[in-house]
Amino acid sequence: xxxxxxxxxxxxxxxxxxxxxxxxxxxxxDIVKAHKKENITSSIVIEEILQPKAKTYFALQCRHCASPKxxxxxxxxxxxxxxxxxxxxxxxxxxxxxxxxLVCPYGxxxxxxxxxAVSKCDLxxxxxxxxxxxxxxxxxxxxxxxxxxxDLV
Amino acid sequence: MSIDFNTPAFEVIRDEKRCIQCKVCVxxxxxxxxxxxxxxxxxxxxxxxxxxxxxxxxxxxxRALKIKKYSLEFKENANWTSTAINEIYKQxxxxxxxxxxxxxxxxxxxxxxxxxxxxxxxxxPSIDPLREPMETKVMLGRKPEKLEFDLNGKLITEIPPxxxxxxxxxxxxxSYGSISRNAHESLARAASELGIFYNTGEGGLNRDFxxxxxxxxxxxxxxxxxxxxDYLNAGAxxxxxxxxxxxxxxxxxxxxxxxxEDVSATRMIPEGSDAISPAPHHDIYSIEDLRQLxxxxxxxxxxxKPVFVKIxxxxxxxxxxxxxxxxxxxxxxxxxxxxxxGAAPTRVRDNVGIPVELALATIDQRLREEGIRNQVxxxxxxxxxxxADIVKAIALGADAVYIASAAVIALxxxxxxxxxxxxxxxxxxxxxxxxxKRLNPDIMYKRLINLISAWNHEIQEILGGMGxxxxxxxxxxxxxxxxxxxxxxxxxxLGIKYAGE
Numbered sequence: 263x264x265x266x267x268x269x270x271x272x273x274x275x276x277x278x279x280x281x282x283x284x285x286x287x288x289x290x291x292d293i294v295k296a297h298k299k300e301n302i303t304s305s306i307v308i309e310e311i312l313q314p315k316a317k318t319y320f321a322l323q324c325r326h327c328a329s330p331k332x333x334x335x336x337x338x339x340x341x342x343x344x345x346x347x348x349x350x351x352x353x354x355x356x357x358x359x360x361x362x363x364l365v366c367p368y369g370x371x372x373x374x375x376x377x378x379a380v381s382k383c384d385l386x387x388x389x390x391x392x393x394x395x396x397x398x399x400x401x402x403x404x405x406x407x408x409x410x411x412x413d414l415v
Numbered sequence: 416m417s418i419d420f421n422t423p424a425f426e427v428i429r430d431e432k433r434c435i436q437c438k439v440c441v442x443x444x445x446x447x448x449x450x451x452x453x454x455x456x457x458x459x460x461x462x463x464x465x466x467x468x469x470x471x472x473x474x475x476x477x478r479a480l481k482i483k484k485y486s487l488e489f490k491e492n493a494n495w496t497s498t499a500i501n502e503i504y505k506q507x508x509x510x511x512x513x514x515x516x517x518x519x520x521x522x523x524x525x526x527x528x529x530x531x532x533x534x535x536x537x538x539x540p541s542i543d544p545l546r547e548p549m550e551t552k553v554m555l556g557r558k559p560e561k562l563e564f565d566l567n568g569k570l571i572t573e574i575p576p577x578x579x580x581x582x583x584x585x586x587x588x589x590s591y592g593s594i595s596r597n598a599h600e601s602l603a604r605a606a607s608e609l610g611i612f613y614n615t616g617e618g619g620l621n622r623d624f625x626x627x628x629x630x631x632x633x634x635x636x637x638x639x640x641x642x643x644x645d646y647l648n649a650g651a652x653x654x655x656x657x658x659x660x661x662x663x664x665x666x667x668x669x670x671x672x673x674x675x676e677d678v679s680a681t682r683m684i685p686e687g688s689d690a691i692s693p694a695p696h697h698d699i700y701s702i703e704d705l706r707q708l709x710x711x712x713x714x715x716x717x718x719x720k721p722v723f724v725k726i727x728x729x730x731x732x733x734x735x736x737x738x739x740x741x742x743x744x745x746x747x748x749x750x751x752x753x754x755x756x757g758a759a760p761t762r763v764r765d766n767v768g769i770p771v772e773l774a775l776a777t778i779d780q781r782l783r784e785e786g787i788r789n790q791v792x793x794x795x796x797x798x799x800x801x802x803a804d805i806v807k808a809i810a811l812g813a814d815a816v817y818i819a820s821a822a823v824i825a826l827x828x829x830x831x832x833x834x835x836x837x838x839x840x841x842x843x844x845x846x847x848x849x850x851x852k853r854l855n856p857d858i859m860y861k862r863l864i865n866l867i868s869a870w871n872h873e874i875q876e877i878l879g880g881m882g883x884x885x886x887x888x889x890x891x892x893x894x895x896x897x898x899x900x901x902x903x904x905x906x907x908x909l910g911i912k913y914a915g916e
Contacts (some may be wrong), residue, residue, distance in 0.1 A: 272855055281437045293477050297435035316848035368740060400855045407645045412876070 264344040266306070266383065266395060267411045268321035270403035273308070277321030277395035280304040280401060286386050303374045303381040306394050319396075321403060323384035324349060324370040332362035332371055332382075338378075348387060353379045376413040419624065420504035423485045424464035427471075434458060435481035442472035445838040445850055468831040470840035481797065483799055502761070512613030513761035514846075516834035518661055518753040518798050518820060521765050525753075526772035526901070527804045531914055533895045535882035542884050544875035550885035551878075552869055553583045553815055555652075555792040556721040556745045575745065580675075581610035581813055582871045583886055584805065586863075587750075587796050587817035588634050588656065588725070592669045592678045593757040593834070597854040598826055598843045603627035604856060605863035617656060617667065617692060617756070619681040625649045632723065635712065637666060640682040644715055652713050654723040655705070657696070660754030660797040662726030664766045665690035668758070673837055673846045699717045706742035713743075723743035728752060728774035728797065729767075733781035740782060741792040748817060749774050751797025755820040757844055758835035771797040772811065776909045779812025779891055784910035788891075802873035811909065812891040825866045826859050 278361040281293065283304040288296030296302060326349045333341045334351065340355035341362055351362075351371075356379035362371045363380060371382045386392045395403045406414070427448060436458055436648040440449040446464045449471060451457075462485060464624055472480045489497050535541040541548065554779055556577035559773050563572045577914040587603045592614065607615040609632045614632040615624075619641015624631070633650035637640050658664065699705050717849065724739045725748035726732065735795035736747050751771025775795045782788040795808040796817035805816050824830065827841040834844035842854030874886070883889050898906045906913060 274849075274850065274853055276439050276443055276474060277437060278439055278474065281435070281439065294435060296432055297437065297879060397476070398852060401858055 263326070264405045264407050265326050265411075266323055266385065266392060266405050267406050267414075268323065269402050269404065270318060270320040270413070273319040273321055274400050274402065275308050275310060275317065276399065277308050278397050278399060279306045279321055280308060281381075282393035282397045286389045287381075295342050301407075303372050305372065305381050305383040307371075307372065322368065322370055323394075325368055326383075326385070331365040331367065333397045335361040335365040337361055346387075348381070348385050350387075351380055351382055356380060369394045377398075420508065421463070421501070421846035422487055423465065425465045425467045426462050426483050427460035427465055427483045428481040429460065430479045430481075431457070433477040435477055435479075435529065436510055439474050439476065443470050443474050443634070443840065445840050445845075445847070446836075466831045466833040466836075467829075468833065468840045469801065469829045476864060477698075480516035487689055489816065494505055514758050514835050515761040515764050516758055516832045517755045517830055518560070519765055519768075520832075523752075523770065524901070525804045526905070527800070527807055528910065529901045529905075530772075530808070530896045530911065531899055532803070532806060532881070533897070534880040541882050542879040544872075544879045545654075545881075547778075548884060549879060550877045551582050551874055551889070553579065553580050553886060555580065555794070555814055557791065558789040560789065576719055578612065578721055579610075582614065582656055582867055582874075583813075583815040583866055584799075584870065585611050585632070585794070585815060585817050586822050587819035588616040588632075588654065588671070589757075589819055589823070590618030590634075591621055591681055592616075592618040592673055592846070594843055595839075595851040596621065596677065596790075596846055597851050597856050597859070598823070601826060601855040601859040601863060602822065602855065603631065604860040605867070606630040608860070608864055609867050611867065612651060615650070618669070618678065618690070619679045619683065620646055620649055620676065623678060624766075626704065635708075636692055636693070637696045638690060638694075640684065640690060643683070647712060647715050648720075652718070652721045652723060653714070653716065654725055654748065655696075655708060655744075656716050656725045656727070657699070658729070658750070659725035659756060660727045660750030660752050660771065661756035662759035662763045664694060665759065665763050666694040670837065675846050702738035702742050705744075707754055709743045721873060723748055723794070725750060725796075727754075728769045728771050730769065730897060732769070732774040733777040736778040736791075736793075737781055737785055737787070740787050746792040746794055746798055746814070748794040749778060749780065750817075751775075751795075754821075756834075762874035770812065771795055772808075773905075773908050774891075775808060775813055776811050780910055783891070802870040803877065805870065806874055806877050806889070808898060809886060809889050810892050810895045812893075814890065820901075822863060823864070824826050825862045826854060 267329050283306045284302040285293045286301050287297045288300045309322050311318045330349045338355050338357045344350050369382050374381045395405050409411045424698040439449050441451050441481050448460050450466045467482050555575040557575040559572050565571050591599050591724045600614040607627050612630050612632050615634050615801045617634050617636030618740040628649045629651050632652045633652050634654045637654040667726040670687045712722050723746040724744040728751045739747050752768030794815050799818050808816050839845040842851050842857040893910050898911050899914045
């Protein structure tokens with residue numbers, strides 16, 4: 263399966279992926295409305311590391327692990343791996359216990375701003391295309407299979 | 416502190432209805448124009464710092480930003496323009512020489528736009544390059560007086576070293592230091608794929624780039640940065656830089672801040688030290704001295720690589736070019752006054768030198784009259800903006816052209832003229848790792864290939880229209896050119912007739 267891979271050497275830390283992630287997961291699907299009227303948590307987060315000579319950035323998002331710890335830890339049965347291997351969160355079932363956040367080895371699951379549920383990358387399956395990948399200005403985010411990603415690293 | 420007479424050059428206009436406070440502009444502006452005010456939850460701009468590079472405008476996801484000329488009027492005066500007044504304010508405050516980047520922006524005549532091309536009608540057929548062969552390959556280098564063959568028809572004349580270009584366009588000298596490593600990598604990869612050449616500029620050649628050597632022209636300038644035997648042998652040709660169109664007669668100065676570990680190793684100078692190129696080569700005070708350097712370089716490369724000599728287009732360019740040809744150069748590069756630079760004194764950039772079109776025409780004419788045109792190739796440089804400029808340059812007598820401004824524009828340059836600050840937001844004229852990253856060579860080398868391929872298609876179309884099927888048949892073919900809106904003297908220098916004649 264293809265996942266979103268982030269390439270640190272290309273990441274500028276501009277944060278456009280976060281903007282488009284919020285837009286893709288909004289009701290309106292409109293950038294301005296999504297940000298001004300809806301309160302959405304981005305599933306991809308830019309982290310900043312201070313290096314001796316410069317800042318480095320990398321984008322943090324769900325790896326859709328083969329045996330996801332978050333699915334095992336979920337007390338409500340909200341977190342599940344679907345038939346395509348995508349780890350998803352059913353917001354209806356999610357009780358916001360945050361167990362998944364505790365066990366995620368990457369820190370890729372985020373607490374929703376409304377506090378009711380958690381937010382994580384679902385590879386934009388409902389949107390049709392991965393807006394973060396499409397709008398990255400420096401091709402730092404790529405949709406690749408595991409083998410393709412290994413070749414690039 | 417006394418009053419600051421400087422005013423902003425640009426105004427950042429933010430549409431608050433569209434701004435979503437995503438702070439992309441804040442994060443991306445290396446000049447710190449944008450700032451987020453947490454208390455008010457708005458993004459503010461400091462117009463004073465804006466250089467109008469468009470980075471924020473293009474990255475803003477909601478198109479909320481616009482940059483406009485700061486509208487502050489002085490009393491109208493055709494002589495004392497706002498530029499003239501503001502420059503005095505700046506110098507009265509700092510006591511410094513005004514510096515500018517890129518080429519001469521003044522409204523001097525652009526002769527490319529005053530020449531029109533011919534096309535075939537009825538009496539000679541035009542050629543469709545999509546259906547018939549069309550040659551744009553050129554060979555640069557000294558051509559023998561005559562060719563001799565043995566009785567079996569085998570060539571016995573020794574042919575001096577030649578550079579083979581698939582397309583008569585090369586990337587002009589921009590040093591590693593003045594432009595970033597990623598910009599260099601993009602140029603090198605594009606040149607390799609296109610079968611053309613890029614020029615290292617005077618900053619030496621990074622070891623990592625030796626692999627692109629067969630598409631590299633290595634430069635030797637007055638500072639001799641990074642020049643050693645390996646370097647000279649690493650490229651396909653060597654260029655001696657005497658002058659540069661943007662600043663004829665002036666040396667160079669790469670500030671110490673841009674000399675990081677990698678640049679320092681490549682240039683063979685201490686890290687953080689200013690790299691100063693003297694105005695002249697201190698071992699060249701005559702054509703005879705130039706000949707010595709040309710032959711020293713030929714000696715070290717076993718006479719296998721052509722040696723170019725680059726000069727700025729100045730008043731006696733034709734006589735100087737004749738001397739260069741006689742000194743043994745394989746090609747002459749003539750750089751017009753509109754050629755770009757990372758930094759030049761404004762007064763020099765705007766007032767010294769002549770247009771490349773005129774210099775090119777006189778050099779070609781002079782070398783023909785002296786019967787030595789075959790001894791050198793001529794490369795025209797200094798603001799070639801499109802394929803039509805190239806066709807006109809070749810019709811005026813050039814063998815090929817060099818482009819640099821057009822190449823960096825393809826890499827994202829927005830001609831904001833702030834290269835000398837070292838804070839290029841597009842990752843071109845900077846050494847700051849965070850900014851250099853913004854120029855992704857994997858994306859950018861393809862843009863260069865696109866540009867050159869597009870121009871090559873256009874050159875072929877224009878040639879075909881003239882009924883010519885090889886670029887060699889156009890060289891110096893001034894009958895294909897007609898002047899418009901220029902006087903008799905200009906026609907005489909360009910060696911062309913007026914439109915309608």
